[in-house]
Amino acid sequence: MTATELNPSTIAAEYREEVRHEIERLSPGRRPRIVGLLGQEKGPAATYARYARRGCEAVGIDLDVRLVPPAEVEGAVAAANVDPDVDGIFSYYPLIDRAGDRWLRELVDPRKDVEGLHSFWSRLLYENHRFVDDQRSIRAILPCTPLAILKLLRHAGVGSGDGPAPLEGVTACVINRSELVGRPLAAMLANDGARVHSLDIDGALTFEPAIGRRTHLVQDSGVVRAEALADADVVISAVPAKSFERIRGDEVMSGAVCVDVAEYTNFDDSVRERASVFVPRVGPLTIAMATRNLVRLMIMKQEAGRGTAAG
Numbered sequence: 001m002t003a004t005e006l007n008p009s010t011i012a013a014e015y016r017e018e019v020r021h022e023i024e025r026l027s028p029g030r031r032p033r034i035v036g037l038l039g040q041e042k043g044p045a046a047t048y049a050r051y052a053r054r055g056c057e058a059v060g061i062d063l064d065v066r067l068v069p070p071a072e073v074e075g076a077v078a079a080a081n082v083d084p085d086v087d088g089i090f091s092y093y094p095l096i097d098r099a100g101d102r103w104l105r106e107l108v109d110p111r112k113d114v115e116g117l118h119s120f121w122s123r124l125l126y127e128n129h130r131f132v133d134d135q136r137s138i139r140a141i142l143p144c145t146p147l148a149i150l151k152l153l154r155h156a157g158v159g160s161g162d163g164p165a166p167l168e169g170v171t172a173c174v175i176n177r178s179e180l181v182g183r184p185l186a187a188m189l190a191n192d193g194a195r196v197h198s199l200d201i202d203g204a205l206t207f208e209p210a211i212g213r214r215t216h217l218v219q220d221s222g223v224v225r226a227e228a229l230a231d232a233d234v235v236i237s238a239v240p241a242k243s244f245e246r247i248r249g250d251e252v253m254s255g256a257v258c259v260d261v262a263e264y265t266n267f268d269d270s271v272r273e274r275a276s277v278f279v280p281r282v283g284p285l286t287i288a289m290a291t292r293n294l295v296r297l298m299i300m301k302q303e304a305g306r307g308t309a310a311g
Contacts, residue, residue, distance in 0.1 A: 039069075
């Protein structure tokens with residue numbers, strides 16, 4: 001068996017078409033604008049920013065990428081927050097350092113947070129609130145990379161695809177529990193009904209599915225890498241280190257769906273002979289989800305404007 005390779009660019013094209021029509025409807029005669037903050041002229045973040053600009057331009061959004069020294073990043077965020085011509089903010093990490101970047105995510109106005117990483121959005125995610133308002137008319141923003149991964153899994157045929165728990169019965173293994181990808185992804189999978197082995201340098205946790213309760217349940221786990229991989233229908237790895245011991249084909253379940261989210265590949269080539277579907281990258285769909293998030297933020301802004309006018 002040789003795995004089918006799922007190309008995220010093909011799937012992203014479908015969402016770009018949807019976003020393009022929404023942009024034309026929501027902002028006739030004006031191109032929405034995202035400010036991108038970049039700390040390095042070269043490297044993965046700079047490459048990602050270039051691809052993001054192309055993805056935004058393809059749907060009618062202007063992405064203004066600004067190279068900002070660490071000492072000026074907070075001021076740049078504050079200026080973009082209050083600029084009425086700025087509809088969204090996208091940060092290309094690293095910008096300061098780990099602690100500084102975490103603080104920066106809190107400085108972004110959640111109404112302009114196309115990445116969905118502010119604690120306002122994180123709280124809704126971890127409490128499994130899918131809507132901002134009590135009327136359930138305005139959907140919450142989800143972090144764009146985990147959201148892209150869920151869309152890829154759906155296209156790979158994982159789960160039932162409908163109902164309140166579309167991933168019920170699915171076991172997933174997520175390696176790396178970062179606040180950007182791994183932790184929110186594990187929560188989103190479990191909120192959709194999956195049982196998730198979350199592995200990290202600090203140990204293992206199990207995210208039990210949100211079936212019969214409001215949200216998922218996180219428990220300490222003694223599961224080790226070999227057990228978690230052998231048990232998983234879905235394996236997603238996002239370890240940003242060359243030193244990571246690549247996942248081998250003999251470690252994963254036959255027919256598993258494997259998703260590589262890392263800067264340096266986390267999977268040995270032998271996985272392709274064992275998996276049913278292999279996703280080699282996620283970036284193009286992450287960008288599409290960021291533009292989709294901007295559409296939702298624009299809708300939320302319009303609804304808030306109508307409420308103000310009515311009041």
